[in-house]
Amino acid sequence: MTESSIQYTEKRNFSIDSILNLYKANEWSAAEKPQKLYDGLMNSHYLVSAWDGDRLVGLGNAISDSYLVVYYPHLLVLPTYQKQGIGYNLLHMLTSKYKNFHQRILVADNDAVGFYKKCGFERAGKTQPMWIYQGK
Numbered sequence: 001m002t003e004s005s006i007q008y009t010e011k012r013n014f015s016i017d018s019i020l021n022l023y024k025a026n027e028w029s030a031a032e033k034p035q036k037l038y039d040g041l042m043n044s045h046y047l048v049s050a051w052d053g054d055r056l057v058g059l060g061n062a063i064s065d066s067y068l069v070v071y072y073p074h075l076l077v078l079p080t081y082q083k084q085g086i087g088y089n090l091l092h093m094l095t096s097k098y099k100n101f102h103q104r105i106l107v108a109d110n111d112a113v114g115f116y117k118k119c120g121f122e123r124a125g126k127t128q129p130m131w132i133y134q135g136k
Helices: 016-024 035-042 086-097 110-118
Strands: 006-009 045-054 056-065 069-071 076-077 101-105
Touching: 006 086, 016 035, 016 056, 045 086, 056 086, 076 086, 086 110
Parallel strands: 069 101
Antiparallel strands: 006 045, 045 056, 056 069, 056 076
16 A cells, blocks of 8 residues: 555545444444444535545544534544554544634544644643543
């Protein structure tokens, strides 16, 4: 695989199985709720994906009010494809669409903070992320 062999698309024509493979490989608990995960992604305001042939190797999505605020809840790349620019390209597609929005928000796991900082994100003042979480 080379970076140039990866194809990026906004099309939403992929199966639950391809999504589950990606989420399980990254140990995301959302894979435990396959239909809800699939429906949530398919109903995202914006969804981008990366493919190596017919293999889903990455995806990112956005939830937005369409005017002022966008939240980027998911950005995943298969572990064997990480550190090859795929996550950066997916995030660039997402952020380009919402570049003039007042707030562009995400929550980063500790391991991903450096990546997001390289992409221009920074801690939001003195805020702390908070949630009611139904996963493990």
